[in-house]
Amino acid sequence: MIKIQEIREIIKLIDHSSIDEFSYEAEGTKIKLKKNSLHESSEVIVPQSNYAAPHVVESSTMDATQVTTSPTVKETFANIEVKESVNDESLHKIQSPMVGTFYESSSPDSPAFVQIGDKVSEEGIVCIVEAMKLFNEIEAEVSGEIVEILVKDGQLVEYGQPLFLVKAN
Incomplete structure (x- = not known):
């Protein structure tokens, strides 16, 4: 079973990449992350188990003004320079x-x-x-x-x- 910390790490990697959609399924665990320029969301579905937090759903929404001022977006584009x-x-x-x-x-x-x-x-x-x-x-x-x-x-x-x-x- 995938751990909560691993899920958070995946969300960070997807957030800092140009990937718009990510899906993972193994041993009854299903993760589906979607992202686009004006509307970001991520959803994680973990089946009922002995974990302290059996169901985790993380979601965030940004409007156009937040996207242009978001430090993660600015940092991501600042790191990719075309020479x-x-x-x-x-x-x-x-x-x-x-x-x-x-x-x-x-x-x-x-x-x-x-x-x-x-x-x-x-x-x-x-x-x-x-x-x-x-x-x-x-x-x-x-x-x-x-x-x-x-x-x-x-x-x-x-x-x-x-x-x-x-x-x-």
């Missing part, structure tokens, strides 16, 4: 394979996996993307030199969002 060099066809883009949080190192005390100018191999780890408390090591997929790092440490990233630009060998 000219991203469109350079001669550079390989290392993209995020999932929605999550980008980390440049394995821990706050460790140095970054890569920096601009570093040489990478196909299997070399360039960063970690954390999704739902799982830390996924992202490989370079190509041998070459890191030309640009397109995201900041701790930034939320979308599926398919370019993370690095690599000048392939």
Whole structure:
């Protein structure tokens, strides 16, 4: 059975992503989340069990003025910057394979996996993307030199969002 904390984490991830609808069903648990630009809502249905909170329904509604001033909306768009060099066809883009949080190192005390100018191999780890408390090591997929790092440490990233630009060998 899915835990309330896991449900809250899913709601946060969906809220900070461009995903408009999400459904999950397993072992009698059914979760359906829907979101759009002017009207956000999320609904969670958990079957009766021995949990202290057997039924959880979270819902929120925003009007157009709240959407334009909402800090989560502003923060989300501030984190997604389109740069000219991203469109350079001669550079390989290392993209995020999932929605999550980008980390440049394995821990706050460790140095970054890569920096601009570093040489990478196909299997070399360039960063970690954390999704739902799982830390996924992202490989370079190509041998070459890191030309640009397109995201900041701790930034939320979308599926398919370019993370690095690599000048392939």
